[in-house]
Amino acid sequence: MEKSIKDKIQNLINSSPVMVFMKGTKLMPQCGFSNNVVQILNSLGVEFNTFDVLSDFEIREGIKEYSDWPTIPQVYLKGEFLGGSDILIEMYNSGTLMEKIEIELAS
Amino acid sequence: MITKDEVINLITKKIPNSKVSVENLKGDDHLQVTVTSPEFDGLSLVKQHQLVYSALKAELASELIHALALKTETPN
Numbered sequence: 001m002e003k004s005i006k007d008k009i010q011n012l013i014n015s016s017p018v019m020v021f022m023k024g025t026k027l028m029p030q031c032g033f034s035n036n037v038v039q040i041l042n043s044l045g046v047e048f049n050t051f052d053v054l055s056d057f058e059i060r061e062g063i064k065e066y067s068d069w070p071t072i073p074q075v076y077l078k079g080e081f082l083g084g085s086d087i088l089i090e091m092y093n094s095g096t097l098m099e100k101i102e103i104e105l106a107s
Numbered sequence: 108m109i110t111k112d113e114v115i116n117l118i119t120k121k122i123p124n125s126k127v128s129v130e131n132l133k134g135d136d137h138l139q140v141t142v143t144s145p146e147f148d149g150l151s152l153v154k155q156h157q158l159v160y161s162a163l164k165a166e167l168a169s170e171l172i173h174a175l176a177l178k179t180e181t182p183n
Binding site: 033068069070071081082083084085086087090091 | 152153156157160163164167168174175176177178
């Protein structure tokens, strides 16, 4: 991956404690999986930023390589890759998601 | 398109001692896949999913599989 793209991705990841790379926007998700993540974070009252990968092909492909994760959405917590839609749903259902976010945001 | 058997073969080739079930969510390119394997023991959820994704890398990159809902488990 080109350094300029990697730098751009890292800057985006570090732009918010909870950062979501998704298809579409918070208000208009363009994919059911991205929508799942937005709804979960909204329901927990978590503040988060999003980046619409449909607006930037280099980021869309680069983020998959960056995290070794082939799908969108991708959620980052304090700069660490937390998971995609399936993992967020599973953590939400088991109650571990809010706990994990609270611990990370407090540290 | 990709058949359920092809998906199962790809995953079991990568993770030999795994049990794989595949369901179509909507159409042939939206799949719900559940993988059960002792290989997952001690791995984070991210690592577990990465292991399965690595078996399907080409199919995901080419969008032969457009969407994949994945669940990984260790046998009880």
